[in-house]
Amino acid sequence: MTEFVFRPAGVAALDARLEAAGLLDPAMEEVGRAVAEAAQGLAGGGPVLLLAGSGANGGDALVAARYLAGWGAEVRVLAAPSRHALTRLNRERLAAFGVEVGELTPGAVTREAWGSVVLVDGLLGTGFQPPLRLELAAVVEAVNAARGAGTRVLAIDLPSGLDATSAVPPGESVRADVTVAPVGLKPALLFGEAATRAGEVRVAALALPPDWAAGEAWATRPDDAAVAALLPVRRADAHKGTAGDVWIVGGAPGMVGAAALAGLGALRAGAGRVTLHSGAEVPLVTPELMVRRHGDPGGWLAGTGERPDAVAVGMGLGPGAAGLARTVLGWGLPTVLDADALQPELAGAGHDRCVWTPHPGEAARLLGVGTAEVTRDPLTAARGLQERFGGVVVLKGGPSVIAHPGGRWVSRGGHPGMASAGMGDTLAGVIAALLGQGLSAADAALAGVRLHARAGERAGIRHGYGLTATDVSAQLGGAWLDLTGGAGRGC
Numbered sequence: 023m024t025e026f027v028f029r030p031a032g033v034a035a036l037d038a039r040l041e042a043a044g045l046l047d048p049a050m051e052e053v054g055r056a057v058a059e060a061a062q063g064l065a066g067g068g069p070v071l072l073l074a075g076s077g078a079n080g081g082d083a084l085v086a087a088r089y090l091a092g093w094g095a096e097v098r099v100l101a102a103p104s105r106h107a108l109t110r111l112n113r114e115r116l117a118a119f120g121v122e123v124g125e126l127t128p129g130a131v132t133r134e135a136w137g138s139v140v141l142v143d144g145l146l147g148t149g150f151q152p153p154l155r156l157e158l159a160a161v162v163e164a165v166n167a168a169r170g171a172g173t174r175v176l177a178i179d180l181p182s183g184l185d186a187t188s189a190v191p192p193g194e195s196v197r198a199d200v201t202v203a204p205v206g207l208k209p210a211l212l213f214g215e216a217a218t219r220a221g222e223v224r225v226a227a228l229a230l231p232p233d234w235a236a237g238e239a240w241a242t243r244p245d246d247a248a249v250a251a252l253l254p255v256r257r258a259d260a261h262k263g264t265a266g267d268v269w270i271v272g273g274a275p276g277m278v279g280a281a282a283l284a285g286l287g288a289l290r291a292g293a294g295r296v297t298l299h300s301g302a303e304v305p306l307v308t309p310e311l312m313v314r315r316h317g318d319p320g321g322w323l324a325g326t327g328e329r330p331d332a333v334a335v336g337m338g339l340g341p342g343a344a345g346l347a348r349t350v351l352g353w354g355l356p357t358v359l360d361a362d363a364l365q366p367e368l369a370g371a372g373h374d375r376c377v378w379t380p381h382p383g384e385a386a387r388l389l390g391v392g393t394a395e396v397t398r399d400p401l402t403a404a405r406g407l408q409e410r411f412g413g414v415v416v417l418k419g420g421p422s423v424i425a426h427p428g429g430r431w432v433s434r435g436g437h438p439g440m441a442s443a444g445m446g447d448t449l450a451g452v453i454a455a456l457l458g459q460g461l462s463a464a465d466a467a468l469a470g471v472r473l474h475a476r477a478g479e480r481a482g483i484r485h486g487y488g489l490t491a492t493d494v495s496a497q498l499g500g501a502w503l504d505l506t507g508g509a510g511r512g513c
C-alpha cells in the first residue's frame with residue numbers, strides 16, 4: 023500500500039473536512055477499533071491500561087477501551103479532563119460498558135501499570151505543542167518506567183512528547199513498542215531519533231472519500247508494486263544500443279574509486295554501455311567498464327560533440343566540478359549531479375531531466391544551513407533544495423526523500439550496513455542507468471533509490487554491517503528481480 027505522510031496542519035485539515043461531513047465520529051471509531059485490535063494482539067488476553075489525554079488522541083484511546091471491554095478484555099482507564107466534544111462523548115459511551123475511568127496522575131499510572139500487559143498511550147498526538155507541560159512530563163516518565171518493568175507500550179498516532187514534524191525529539195517522550203497511526207505516517211515516525219522511539223509503526227487506513235488523504239498529505243511512501251511499475255521492460259530484441267549509453271564524469275587523482283563505483287552501479291542497473299571519463303588513471307574494476315582519460319576533462323567536455331543518453335557527474339571529481347557540471351547541464355540531457363558537483367553556485371541551473379543526489383552534509387552546504395537543520399526535517403530540506411536547484415532532488419538517508427516538482431516521496435527499506443563510503447557513488451550510477459533506459463528524472467530517482475536499498479537489504483543478509491558498495495552493486499540485478507517478480511518479464 024502506498025502510504026501518506028502528514029504534518030499536523032494536514033491532519034487538522036482532514037479533521038475539519040471529516041467534521042464538516044459528519045464523519046469525524048466514525049473516523050475516531052475506526053481509529054479506536056484499530057488500536058483495540060492491535061492492543062488485543064499484543065496483550066494476548068492480559069489486562070490493558072489505556073491513558074487518555076485531553077484531545078482527540080485521548081478520544082481514540084477511550085474508543086479503544088470500549089472495544090476491548092466489549093470483547094471481554096480486562097481494561098483499566100485513566101483520563102485527563104477534556105473539553106473536546108467527541109472525546110467527552112466517548113467517555114460517556116464508555117461508562118455504559120461499566121468501565122470506571124480514573125484520574126490521570128503519575129502515581130495512578132505506576133499503580134495501574136502494575137500487572138498490565140499492555141499500556142496504550144493516548145496522551146498526545148499531532149496536537150502536541152512542545153515543551154511538555156510538567157504534569158504530563160511526570161506521566162510520560164511513569165509510562166517509560168512501566169515499559170522498563172516489562173509492560174508493552176502501544177502509542178496512538180505518535181509516542182506522546184514527539185513533535186510530529188521533527189526527527190529530533192524536543193525532550194523526553196514515551197518510548198513505544200508499537201505505534202498505530204491513523205490514515206498515514208507523520209515525519210517523526212520516519213526519521214532520526216524520533217522514529218526509533220515509535221517502535222513498529224502500523225498505519226490504520228480509514229474509510230475516507232477518495233482523494234481526501236492525498237489532498238492533505240505532505241508526502242507519500244510508494245510501495246514496491248508502484249516502484250516496479252516504473253522499471254523498464256525490455257523487448258526480446260533489445261541490444262546494448264537500446265539499453266542506454268551512460269557516461270560517468272568523475273575521478274581525480276586519489277579519488278578514482280568513487281567514479282569507478284558509479285560506473286559499476288550503472289552497469290549493474292542495466293545500462294547498455296558505460297564509459298568513465300576521468301582526469302586520472304582509473305583502476306580496472308571490471309572489464310565491461312570503458313575508461314577514457316582526459317588531460318583536461320573540462321576542456322574536452324566543452325569541445326566534444328559526442329553525447330550519451332545519460333550522464334552522472336561529480337563523483338570524486340574534486341575542485342572544478344561545478345564548471346564541468348555546468349557544461350553538462352547545458353546539454354539538457356538526463357543528468358545525475360552528485361558529490362563535488364553539488365555546489366551552491368549551481369542554484370537555478372537544474373532542468374527537468376536532472377537529479378541532484380546530496381547527503382545531509384552536502385544538502386546543508388547547498389542550502390547554506392547546518393546539517394542538523396537538514397536532518398531534523400528532511401522533507402522540508404528536500405523541498406527547499408528542489409525549489410532552489412530545479413529538477414529532482416534525492417536527499418539521501420535512512421530513509422531517503424525524493425523531491426520532485428509534483429511533491430515528495432519517502433523511500434522504503436535499506437540496511438544499516440549501507441552507512442559506508444561509496445554507497446552514494448553506486449546510487450548515482452544506478453539512477454544514471456535508469457535515466458539512460460528512458461525513465462523520467464522523478465521515476466529514475468524513486469526507482470533507483472528503491473533498487474539500491476533492496477540490493478542493500480540482500481547484501482546485508484550476507485555481510486551485515488561489513489557490507490560495501492561493491493557488495494550492493496553485485497545485488498542490484500537480484501533486487502530488480504525481487505521488485506518485478508522474476509526474470510524475463512516482457513521478454
Ligand SMILES: NC(=O)C1=CN([C@@H]2O[C@H](COP(=O)(O)OP(=O)(O)OC[C@H]3O[C@@H](n4cnc5c(N)ncnc54)[C@H](O)[C@@H]3O)[C@@H](O)[C@H]2O)[C@@H](O)CC1
Pocket residue numbers: 033036037049050053075076077078079080081082106145146147148149150151152153154155158178179180204205
Ligand atoms: N484525521 C486524522 O488523522 C484523525 C486523527 N485523530 C486523532 O486526533 C489527534 C489529534 O487530536 P488533537 O488535535 O485534539 O490533539 P492531541 O490530542 O494530540 O492533543 C491536544 C491536547 O493536548 C494538549 N497539549 C498540547 N500541548 C501540550 C503540552 N505541551 N503539554 C501538555 N499538554 C499539551 C492540549 O491542551 C490539547 O488538549 C491525532 O493525533 C489522532 O490521534 C482521530 O481521532 C480521528 C482522525
